[in-house]
Structures are given as C-alpha cells and as structure tokens.
Amino acid sequence: GLELKTKDGNFKIALNGRMQVDSQVNVVNEVSPAFSGNPALTNKLDDGVGLRRARLGVEGTMFKDFDYKFEYDFTRGNGTTGAGVTDAYLRWNYDKAFSIKVGSFKEPFSLEEATSNRFLTFIERNMIVNTFIDNPNTYKIGVGANYSQERYQIATSFQTEPVGANPSGSTSSASSINTNGGSNRNNGSGDTGWEANARVSGMPWMESKTKFLHIGASGSYVDVNNNFRQNGTFNNGGFSFVSVLDNNVDRSNVLNTGNLTNANGSKIVEDFTRFGAESALVYGPWSAQAEYIQTNISGKGYHNDTLEGYYGYVSYFLTGESRNYKSKTGAWDRLKPSRNFDFHSGGWGAWELAAGWDYIDLNTDNIKGGRASTAKLGLNWYPNSHFRLMGNIIHVLDLNSTTRGFNKADLDMFEMRAQVDF
C-alpha cells in the first residue's frame, strides 16, 4: 500500500486494499430431484465467477498513541450501503503491549478468524469458523482491550450488532428489537444483543521463528433479541446458523437450522455460548493446524443444545518457506517467497500444497440444521508477497441436509482464486 509517516513515527497514514476474484466449477453435482413443492427451486449448485472481496482501507496514527482504521468492502452487504463497513475503530495505545479500541471490529475468537482472509491456506474458511463466527457478522460495534507479549496474547471485547445491521448468516432482521416503523439508520433492524468475547493464545514451545507450537482458547456469550408483539405473536429477532460447503461463488445455504425462534413462540433462542480450542505447529516448511468449536443454545425449548465441529489440515511449502506468524495478533501473517517469480530471470515464487478435513454438525434433539464433512486439497502459488493464485478441490464426504434436494448429494467442486493486496 501507500504509507507516509513523519520521521519520529508519531504521525502515519496508510492506504490499503485487496481484491479476490473467485471461480467455482461443480465437477460432480448429483442432487436429488428438485423440491417438489416449487419447481422453480432447483437445487444444483451453480458454476460461475465473482468478486469475492474488494476492499479499500485507510489507517493511521496521530499523536503517537492514537490509531484509527476504516475499511470498506465494496462487494459486501447485498445492497445496504452501511453493511460494507468492516473495521471502523479508534484505538488508544497505553504502550506497545496494551491497547483499548472503540468502534467496529472483529470478535476475538478462533485462530482462523483472527487470520486475515488474505493469508488463509484454503480459499474459504472452514465450516465451523464460517458458521459460528464469520457468517453471523463478526464485525460488531463495541469496545475491546488487547494485551500481547512475544509469546502470548489476550484479546477481549464487549460488542453488539450495530443498529441497522443485518447479520449475514441469519434472517434479515434477526437481531433487531426495533419496531418503530423501520426508522433506524441503515434501513431498519438491528439492536442490542450484547456479547462478551475473549481469546487467549500463545506459544508453549518456540525454538525459532520457523519451529514452534501455537495453542489457544476462545469463549463467548451472546445475548439474542426476540421481539414479540403485545398480542403475543412473534415480530422479529431470533437467530439461525447456516453453512455453505467450503465454497462461496454459489452461496446456497446447504446447511441451515432455520430461525431458532419459532413464529409461534414454542421455541425461543435466548442466548448462546461459544467455546473454541485451537492449535498450530510449524516445523520448517511443514505446518499443521486444527480447531474445535462448539455452540450451546439456551432458551425455551432448548436444553443446552450443542452444535459443533472441527477441522484439521497440513501444509507443505515445496519451495522451502515457513508459514509466517505474528505475535501481536497470535495469527498468520504475510508470506514472503524466498525468490519472487520473474519470467525473464527465472525465479518461480513460492508453492504450497495443503490437504484438510472439515466437519460440522448442526443437528441436535431440537435442531435439524444438517451435518457435513468434506475433504479438500489445495495448491497455492505466491509469485511474490502480494499476489497469489489458489486452486482448491472440495470433495463432499457426507451430507445430511433438510434443504431441498441436497440430502446425501454427491458434490465435487473445483475453485480458483486470484488475489492481490496492497
């Protein structure tokens, strides 16, 4: 990007951006006959291309201890202007270790969520991270406090849906209790639903920058809004968990719990807790990563129902690089190839192979959201530190779904991404 600063570093401003161009080809696409109730609702996945993310951001420092960041994603939000806002916060740094921020920022939860989507190993995040953290809009408004040392990090936050936000994974007004005629900012919906989050991570073993073990744990409590009219009928609110199958050009929610608050009020989701455990090992060009996340649903008609899943993968750099780790965030950072690609002088950039397993279960006694597991292979080419080409093959191993014809469907997807960030 573009960065300008004063010599003492007390004033800085930087302009950053990223673009991800994706394609999806569904090589095997065997589903059941179309949903009988509505012939329009066929159930194949679509092939296609799309701009996955197109973000511009400005960040800066003023008077040494004061930071700010604003970033906008021009492909986000389905037509609601305000919904494209990702980071939008002010921060005060007590010292290099401790800081407090206010505004819109990511929930501190999970290694894969803490990692920028520019630095993921596979094209999409794994299903548990998407379903439990990223899909229900991880960019919430509130206050956060961070403390980090070289070997460990603590991040905490108290956040809520901004007024007017539509959590992307749920129904359009899922977190709203506002009913004053849709007069809120950003076209109605959205209100409190406060949550508290914390993530603690660190390196119990670190021989060098290229040989270490990372572990961590996250916890979260989320209050859910439910708004009933004076005559007792349901107006809006509730919550739903949905999942795609490691794809995103076609965004069909193959797994979907539906709104956990019923229209007739027989079931009401009042709050849920999330717990996550994470680990990653880097050993030279080899690395491995695994996470487990569970979400426990409470409320009328639920008995601490648990939705859960895990994923694990290994990656190997054919060209000898190691995954790059950032102590400040306890997450992955930009990879610098040993030798950049240059067609004329013979450098070939960095090449990475990865293989993984991904599993999620949204079924309980009271919830029928489906269950899926996939196996995936990835090949990443980094011509230099800022460009990237990715190819993924996703094989769906097992699929239990109540969404149209997707139950027991036989699906294989080939996905590609071209990415630049600056």
Next chain:
Amino acid sequence: GLELKTKDGNFKIALNGRMQVDSQVNVVNEVSPAFSGNPALTNKLDDGVGLRRARLGVEGTMFKDFDYKFEYDFTRGNGTTGAGVTDAYLRWNYDKAFSIKVGSFKEPFSLEEATSNRFLTFIERNMIVNTFIDNPNTYKIGVGANYSQERYQIATSFQTEPVGANPSGSTSSASSINTNGGSNRNNGSGDTGWEANARVSGMPWMESKTKFLHIGASGSYVDVNNNFRQNGTFNNGGFSFVSVLDNNVDRSNVLNTGNLTNANGSKIVEDFTRFGAESALVYGPWSAQAEYIQTNISGKGYHNDTLEGYYGYVSYFLTGESRNYKSKTGAWDRLKPSRNFDFHSGGWGAWELAAGWDYIDLNTDNIKGGRASTAKLGLNWYPNSHFRLMGNIIHVLDLNSTTRGFNKADLDMFEMRAQVDF
C-alpha cells in the same frame, strides 16, 4: 489527513476522513400504551450503538485556480449507493475572496449547518437545523457563488434535488415528478424542485481571535414538485418535515407533519420559504450561540403557515481554550487543545462543558406535526485536535406528538460519541 502539494501550491491533493461511533441509552422511556391499531408498532425508543458517519473524501487543486472535492459517507443512504455522496463539486477561484462552484454541496443556510459535524458542540444538531435544513438533504446539486473577507461572508446558491435523490426527511419519492417507469439514475424519484439560498454573516465586533461577536441571516425559497396523474389522483411529490429529539441512534421521527400534499389533492404544498437569524459570542473560554429559523408553507389549503423554533446554548472550556472560528466560511473550525493528552507525561487535553435549550413547533392551523422542547448538558473531551469523546444528557421538557404513543412521553437520553477525523 494525507496532503501532498507542489512547492508553489498550484497543485494539491488531500485524502480526508471521519468516523463517529455513537451510542444511545434511554434512561427514562415512559410512553403511552402502544398504538392500538397495530400491536407491532410499539413506541419505545431503542437503546443501541451505531456508526453515525464514516466518510472518506478527496480534494485537490489544479492549475492554481481550480479546485474539486468529492466525499462519500458510507453510512448514509439506506441502501441507495448514490445517496451517500455529500460534497461533489468543481470550483473556480477568481481570487482569494470570490469563487464559483458547480456540483453537489451544502445549502448555504444557518451557522450550525455551515459548521462541519466534526466541530459541533453537542452530538446532534439542534432540532430546527435538522428539521428545516439538514434532514431534507442539504447536499443538493447546482451552482454556488461565495465571497468572503476577514470580517464578513456572503454565500449564495441555486440548487435542486439531483435526479434520483431521496430526501432523507421526507417520503421516498417526495421531490420527484418523474414517472417514466422509474428509469432515472439511482433508482427513480427526484427531479427539479429548484431553490435559491443565501447566507450573509460577519463579525460586527472583534477585539481579537478569542473575543468577538458573530451575527448572520439566511433566506431561502424552495419550489416543491407535485405530480398528479391525468385522472387527477396524486402520484408522488409533496414534502414533509420531521424531527427526532436530539438523538440519532434510534431514528424514530417523533415529530412528523406527514406529507403536506394530501393524496386527494385537498392540500398541496407548492413552495416554502425559510428565514434564519444566527448569533454567537466568544469571550475567552466562554461562548454562547443562538439561532431562530422559520419556514413558511404556501399552496392550496395553506395560508402562509409558519413552522418555527429556536435554540441557544453556552459552552465553557475548563482547560482555557477558545472556540475556533474560520472567516472563510463564517463557521466553527477545529479546536486545538492547549496541551494534548499524554498518559505518560501528564497532558490532559481540552475539556468543555455545555448547556442548551432546544425548541421546535411544527403545529399550525393546517399542520399537525407536533412540538417539542428539550434541555441538554454536554461534556466534551478533546485528547488532541483530531480525536474527541462526547457525552450528552437530553431531557425532554415538553412533547406534543401525533406519532403513536409519544404524546406527552417522559424521555431522558444519555448519548455518547467517539470521533476521529483525519
């Protein structure tokens, strides 16, 4: 922000931005029982947080005499992309005093409207300024001419709603006469409705930069579009005036005239005029400011009906600073604390106390828009010249409203804002 320029200053470019993170807690929220006709329409104000403004702008100078500015507010517009545009103009400067501009810019009217929202004393503008100027979209397209000397300023404009604009304070197509199948830019609506505006202001007494009196007057004529079908029925157009109560996280229009053009054509607002008088006194750390605005409605069924109001407040800098005034615009400018906040070396920034009274009356013989008055207290902390924390307490003194249960409601709000601009 980021500013680059050539040595002679003939070429410049600057990147600017602002973020305002707001919260609203309704401490007292006593309203009448919900509107009986529709149990969904409860009438309490909602607590919550929101991103009030998130703007990025580029401005520059080329070939010495030519300026431009473009600014976009990413939280504005309720889903209509084009509606987030604020300033978007080209300007030619004859000399330092006289300039002509064309494009989208603010109507020249009122001291508080002329003041950037970054430099307001209270979190929200006072009710008359919001209702008569800011809410019906003050960023209109047209031509403007400005002349300024050190002791006085004249600003004039001839502007109109851009094709496709939705005036935020009125119904969605309030200023439109376009009916060709919604084929206009920005999703239909919006057309001529020309208006002429002027503001004259100056300093009759000025002892120094910190001891002076500012006075001014504004006038405006606005033509309103009304579009009737060939069979005589009303299609769209008209105008409405609405108001919130010095709050903005919950945007319920507690005061609302409804469309002043009736569907059956018995009442038609054809045009309105606005007049404003403004004054401000700075005396060292003390300052006082007051404005009066009236709007006169003309048309079928109206007899020059007058909507009006006023506000006044005093402010005192505990840390000794004076409000900063800009002669070029005849409005308030950025405050620079005597000593910036620095936790480690002991500076505490600037601290300001303010108390005000705010009144608006939207009732006449022919219009029942309601009436409200509030008392408010503010505490502002400026850790440095670009960051700001604000706290406001709003006490509603008197409320006459035809909007659901808000008539005679007992309301006390606590609002906070964290702001950065760069």
Next chain:
Amino acid sequence: GLELKTKDGNFKIALNGRMQVDSQVNVVNEVSPAFSGNPALTNKLDDGVGLRRARLGVEGTMFKDFDYKFEYDFTRGNGTTGAGVTDAYLRWNYDKAFSIKVGSFKEPFSLEEATSNRFLTFIERNMIVNTFIDNPNTYKIGVGANYSQERYQIATSFQTEPVGANPSGSTSSASSINTNGGSNRNNGSGDTGWEANARVSGMPWMESKTKFLHIGASGSYVDVNNNFRQNGTFNNGGFSFVSVLDNNVDRSNVLNTGNLTNANGSKIVEDFTRFGAESALVYGPWSAQAEYIQTNISGKGYHNDTLEGYYGYVSYFLTGESRNYKSKTGAWDRLKPSRNFDFHSGGWGAWELAAGWDYIDLNTDNIKGGRASTAKLGLNWYPNSHFRLMGNIIHVLDLNSTTRGFNKADLDMFEMRAQVDF
C-alpha cells in the same frame, strides 16, 4: 491524481478519480397522449440535474511486472453495492507489448467504448455503442490478453457476468440461471453466460502525431442464459436491448426490444454475435470518426435477426489543438490545451466544435425495439487538461417507438456537463 513511485519504477501506486455533473433541459418535448392503460405513466422526458459519474480508483505496480487496478463508481448500481465496481483486475506484463489480466474489466469492442468517458467528444456515447456494448454492462469478469505496438493493437477476452450482477440494460435477472433461493453474492441473479471478444485496430496511415488514420474491427460471441422451471415455464434469463436518445439525466428507455425470451417460451434468445467496424481521421485541428455495429440474434423464433446502426461526426479545435491518441489502447487520450485558461493573464484554454449524426435500428421481422436517428451539435471548453465544460444540442430526427407515447415524438434536448478528473 496522486502518484507515488520508487526511483526504478518497479513499485507505483496512484489514486485517481472523476466527477461529471450533468443537466438536461428538454426544449421541445412533444409526445403523444399518455399511455391509456395507466394514467401514471406519462411520457414526457424530465428536465433535471444529476451526478453522472463519481469514481475513485487505485492502481499500482508491484515487483515491476505485476499491476492491479480497482475503481468504484459511487453513482452506479441502483442500490446494489457491488454493482458500482468497474475495473477490478490483476495484470501480469510479459513485456511492454504483451500482458494478461484477470478480474473485472471492459469488453474489448469499439473505438468509442475503448475511449474513457472522460475523453468523449459528445456528452454521451452514440446509441449503437451504448445499446450493444455499454448498457448490457461492459465490465465483466474473466481473463484478457493484450498485445500492442506503436502502429497496431490486439485485445482479446473471455468474460462473463459476475455472479450477482444485474446487466444495466436488461431486466434485473436477465443473465441468471441461479435459482437456489437467491442466495448468491450481491443479492441473487447472475451466472455464466460466457462470451468471447476481440478487437484489432491500427493506423494504416500515420504522417505524424497530428495527421493519421485509425481503423479497426471488433467481433464478439455472447451466450445467453435461459432458465425454465421443471414444468416448462420461464423463470429468468433472456436478454433485452434498450436505448436512450443521446441523453442520460432522464433515463427512459425510449427504444426497447423487451426481453427477447418470451415468458411462454415461444421465442428464446440463445446467443448473439456482434460485429463492429471503426475509423477515425485526425488532420491537425480537424478530426472525423465513424463506427458501424451490428448484432445478430439467434435462437428459437429468430432467423439470425440483425439489429444495427452507425454514427459519424466531425470535430474542429478553434484553438488549434489536435485530438490526442494513445497507441497502447488504440483509443483517444487526454487533451492538453495549448494555453490554459487563466482569467488574470489571459489564456483561454481549448475550444472544440463538433457535429454528428447518430442512427440505430432495433426493428426486424421478429423484434420490435424501435428505430431512432438524431443530429447533434457540441461545444467543448477545456480550461486546462483536467477540467471540462460541455454543451450538446440533440435534435431527434426520426423516432419509431413502441414505448408509450414516444412514437413520432418531437424532441429537442439541451445538455450540459461539468467534468473534472484527477
């Protein structure tokens, strides 16, 4: 704009933008009585003003051979955030002549389309270019390859509608085959519909930079999606061609084929081809330009039906400049006045006169889209290389239309534009 680069030029970043403020006054507006079926649908053209384009873009080079560009138009897209994206691509340069790009970029087709809208002679592109290339969204996603030498250029691409795009010239889901519950990115619609495009152009005669002849040819094959439900009824897809009359503030589609795929399936547009021939002559301050484009419709109910048209115009710089040509793109480039406008020292910038003829025919045996021809006059003032004022008079010579009362309408329009780009 703002451009920063390293000394060796291997790393660059630039921030660019443009604004166009337009007005339209319909001097003669004689149409037939309003469409009898719906009195709301009157058929006059509206007067008004609008922000035609407001774009910001970032482009850069990294590691010498790698480029990127992202540009967003804040007035584009009718409320769909993602639809404002224009260029969004990554590019690799083999050498100065050959490059490959991936992402969103313009189809390589036609001289007038290849020319930036900042450098057009008239305010709007001619009807055939708008109708056949620009209106159906020329910014598509795919891969492209370019080869250029000083005297000739070859551009090819393989592109498609991004998932979720609404082609602006057609019905809202015209290119979509996605029916999985509208779960695609950007609010549904949009899918494959692949197309292949190529443009070859060059200068068979070039005496100097100000005396030369440009000629070129373009060809394109476009596959159209049609989605029928299992019971045989039409769901979405198809394609329509529409046209305004060299105006854009009022965007009524006076010419309109309607969807070439009928709801009952009796007519289905399966694909179409486009062919274009272009020529331009520069001879000192004089220039002339002409293009012909035809579109051939194939499918059920069509017998290679041909829609076609042409335009031609001459331009003369009163102040002696010549049109500026760029070999890299085979298109027009920025004009630099011999002497900039400076009120105080007496420079008057550049002045250009232009006169043109514009014709399109959307009628065939099977298609009744209408037919129009216009004569137009233009006067352009370039106070300097980055500001521009334009005035156009459009006289409609002949109008055959099935759209409401526009058939044989008598229309004269006066349009103005103020433009800055940086």
